[in-house]
Amino acid sequence: MNTEATLISAVCKNKDISTLLADNVDEIFTSHKDIWDSLKSYYYKFKAVPEAGILMERFKDFEPVETKAETGYYLDKLKNEYLTGRLKNIILQSGSALKEDAASRVLGDLQAKLSQLSKFTNHVRDVDVTDIDLAEKHFLAVKERSSIMGGAPGILTGFDAIDKAYPTGMAPGHLIVAIGWPGRGKTWFTSYLACKAWEQGFKPMIVSLEMTPENMRDRIYTMLGSGLFKASDFAKGDINIDDFRSWSSKKFADKNKFILVSNEGSGNVTPNAIQAKIDQHKPDIVILDYHQLFTDNNNSKAPTERNMNISREFKNLAVRNNIPIIDITAATADDITDQDNPPMMSQVAWSKAIEYDADMAMAIHKYKGTDMIEIVSRKNRHGHDFGVFLDWDINRGIVKEIYENPFADDSQKN
Secondary structure, three states: OOOOOOOHHHHHHHHHHHHHHHHOOOOOOOOHHHHHHHHHHHHHOOOOOOHHHHHHHOOOOOOOOOOOOHHHHHHHHHHHHHHHHHHHHHHHHHHHOOOOOOOOHHHHHHHHHHHHHHHHOOOOOOOOOOOOOHHHHHHHHHHHHHHHHHOOOOOOOOOOOHHOOOOOOOOOEEEEEEOOOOOOOOOHHHHHHHHHHHOOOOOOEEEEOOOOHHHHHHHHHHHHHOOOHHHHHHHOOOOOHHHHHHHHHHHOOOOOOOOEOOOOOOOOOOOOHHHHHHHOOOOOEEEEEEEOOOOOOOOOOHHHHHHHHHHHHHHHHHHHOOOOOEEEEOOEEEEEEEEOOOOHHHEEHHHHHHHHHHHHEEEEOOOOOEEEHHHHHHHOOOOOOOOOEEEEOOOEEEEEOOOOOOOOOOHHOO
16 A cells, blocks of 8 residues: 555545645655645645545546545654665665775765654754755745735734734744733634634634633624624524524535634643644644633643743644644733723733743733724734724624724824
């Protein structure tokens, strides 16, 4: 059985090409390299993994293989076969070279070739700055991904003021921190980002330790409906089922899944538990709501140690899985009057660790008694500062971006 064909078949069946894209596996494909390249091109163009039948139409000699295991299993198997073949070849070449060359030069050549293979034996990647061919391959991949996503290699937020200041978009490996006072719109805003990602063709996953999946789902329906439904009607079950089914059959046809995860308010949730859910659902972006409710992998009792560990572990999740992670965290204030404006990073408990690990941080603040939500940057490693106001009818899911401060007097606006 051809392991390359089996691995490609598993990718088509499981729809988890990210398992391979995150591991730079181009080199291990030989007999089916053209098919793998075609699969990647299809994914970059249509933001979807093709069915095996589409590859069969283009490559008449490709025969899909029935698979039952996770894609990672077949990837490890192909890596092992590749390493075995390369090692045998290197050893034979070194043995032959010893007959005509100095042992020191043969040993040096052997060490160089073995070091190149080491990148397939662990999850720590090494990049040689002088390897221009590898750099060129990376730039072309980023350029192709950017051309699909409207100029950004990552996922766009859907808000011009943010996307222009954050040109990479919510890119693979980024930890994005959303901070806010309790009950001031940070969960609504980050859920909206998940909706925009889904509408771009990505698969989002929200892990909420505050709300039930059903309550979160009502919010998602409200935002995706953009005026068709009211959140208050969903909460009461006062929905015309026929209209809802008609809308949903069109809205969700041939689209990615949208995953909501909750612990139902009981039991600890650790980054390891999140990793298990990532392995299960293979999302393109994960939102974690919220930081202070999670438990670190070491089950630390001291709050400072626990929250510092969680910040680092969330960043590792983003890098290891090659996806953006949004970490929602609550701000704390010594005085209730401090909550009249968007919080600063210094007002977040354990902010030094969170700020250090974050690629981008933004404050979300809904002004009481209004529909106005202010979004302002607190850190942007990949761009410049930004600020924007949103006129948000939360109950109907209608959002409008506003560039002028609605609370400023006429002299300030001019």
